[in-house]
Amino acid sequence: MPRDFSLPNSSWGSEMMRMYDHYNSQCEVETEGGEKQEGKWRRLPSYNRLLKYATGGLYLSKMIQSNARLFTRHIRDPGAAFEYVLFVNSEEQKCVCIFQAGHLLEGPPGHVHGGAIATMIDTVTGTHATVLSGPVMTANLNINYRSPIPLGSTVLLESSLDKKEGRKTFIRCRVTSTDGSKLHSETSALFLSITVSHLLLGV
Amino acid sequence: MPRDFSLPNSSWGSEMMRMYDHYNSQCEVETEGGEKQEGKWRRLPSYNRLLKYATGGLYLSKMIQSNARLFTRHIRDPGAAFEYVLFVNSEEQKCVCIFQAGHLLEGPPGHVHGGAIATMIDTVTGTHATVLSGPVMTANLNINYRSPIPLGSTVLLESSLDKKEGRKTFIRCRVTSTDGSKLHSETSALFLSITVSHLLLGV
Numbered sequence: 198m199p200r201d202f203s204l205p206n207s208s209w210g211s212e213m214m215r216m217y218d219h220y221n222s223q224c225e226v227e228t229e230g231g232e233k234q235e236g237k238w239r240r241l242p243s244y245n246r247l248l249k250y251a252t253g254g255l256y257l258s259k260m261i262q263s264n265a266r267l268f269t270r271h272i273r274d275p276g277a278a279f280e281y282v283l284f285v286n287s288e289e290q291k292c293v294c295i296f297q298a299g300h301l302l303e304g305p306p307g308h309v310h311g312g313a314i315a316t317m318i319d320t321v322t323g324t325h326a327t328v329l330s331g332p333v334m335t336a337n338l339n340i341n342y343r344s345p346i347p348l349g350s351t352v353l354l355e356s357s358l359d360k361k362e363g364r365k366t367f368i369r370c371r372v373t374s375t376d377g378s379k380l381h382s383e384t385s386a387l388f389l390s391i392t393v394s395h396l397l398l399g400v
Numbered sequence: 401m402p403r404d405f406s407l408p409n410s411s412w413g414s415e416m417m418r419m420y421d422h423y424n425s426q427c428e429v430e431t432e433g434g435e436k437q438e439g440k441w442r443r444l445p446s447y448n449r450l451l452k453y454a455t456g457g458l459y460l461s462k463m464i465q466s467n468a469r470l471f472t473r474h475i476r477d478p479g480a481a482f483e484y485v486l487f488v489n490s491e492e493q494k495c496v497c498i499f500q501a502g503h504l505l506e507g508p509p510g511h512v513h514g515g516a517i518a519t520m521i522d523t524v525t526g527t528h529a530t531v532l533s534g535p536v537m538t539a540n541l542n543i544n545y546r547s548p549i550p551l552g553s554t555v556l557l558e559s560s561l562d563k564k565e566g567r568k569t570f571i572r573c574r575v576t577s578t579d580g581s582k583l584h585s586e587t588s589a590l591f592l593s594i595t596v597s598h599l600l601l602g603v
Binding site for chain 1: 468469471472474481503504506507508510512513515516518519520521522523526539542544545551
């Protein structure tokens with residue numbers, strides 16, 4: 198079994214655990230009769246290889262294919278880089294991500310790199326768009342950075358569907374402190390639905 | 401002496417080396433009299449620690465401070481992640497970056513993660529803005545992704561000054577194939593000039 202990176206590990210701080218428990222407890226609820234049933238949130242597992250497509254990539258040498266790793270999950274040292282977990286709420290067409298930023302993500306001194314923040318925004322909005330529309334590619338990311346994120350802290354990403362038009366899925370995403378009091382960034386994102394042939398042809 | 405990551409290593413492919421030589425040869429030119437003088441391009445060194453600010457970061461524990469590494473340079477294995485070098489041309493207010501994308505940067509199967517591309521765009525435009533305006537923070541990145549970048553390939557990022565208005569520096573950036581024939585992305589970016597106190601206060 199491949200490792201599921203979205204499960205708690207020893208590097209997760211108290212804020213990360215508190216937020217995880219908050220959403221995880223809503224993934225399964227107990228009825229009055231004591232039976233368990235699906236809740237409104239669902240945790241998404243996360244792996245560091247695209248197993249399904251392991252033979253893809255027309256341009257890749259065999260060496261690169263077998264070594265390829267998902268950008269956000271290529272560091273195995275717990276807590277060093279991206280620690281995150283995604284939950285989706287299909288009913289409300291929302292997706293949240295709890296993200297603890299490790300010491301290898303530095304940009305401005307003591308703070309998270311703008312590219313690392315963009316990476317998490319792309320991950321969360323892209324995953325959300327895929328849940329809503331099937332396979333997609335990022336077409337536009339328009340990110341307004343409002344306040345820097347201190348290295349080591351835990352933040353909340355909230356993604357919501359703006360609209361769908363043909364092949365286009367428009368998503369909005371806010372990054373805030375876990376209590377919602379501080380706004381770190383606001384993003385509008387556009388994704389285009391694709392077929393596997395789009396990708397293999399590099400279109 | 402800290403390692404300068406922007407110098408060639410054994411992982412650099414022929415395209416990366418050819419482009420490096422192209423710009424590097426224009427960093428120093430010989431006069432008719434055989435004397436060496438500065439050319440129009442200048443190579444920027446690149447380190448994985450912000451030595452100058454090593455004591456910064458109000459929110460950081462001592463452990464995180466001493467372990468913090470620049471996001472784009474935290475993998476020491478040559479060729480595995482971001483291999484890149486920046487050259488600036490002060491006369492023309494341009495900056496170029498040659499970027500070879502390693503196997504750990506995967507997003508869509510066989511292609512570079514949108515967040516890794518955003519990371520390089522932020523790095524190049526942010527460095528360019530700093531050269532032009534002194535210390536800055538990213539305020540906006542608006543990235544249009546036109547075609548995916550195959551994992552393992554080398555691309556060119558070209559950054560140019562759009563305009564300066566007070567604290568604001570507007571930069572444009574194109575990512576293309578090294579011969580310029582294929583457009584991968586177009587970006588407009590906005591940076592705000594800051595003082596160190598802005599950063600320490602988290603504004």
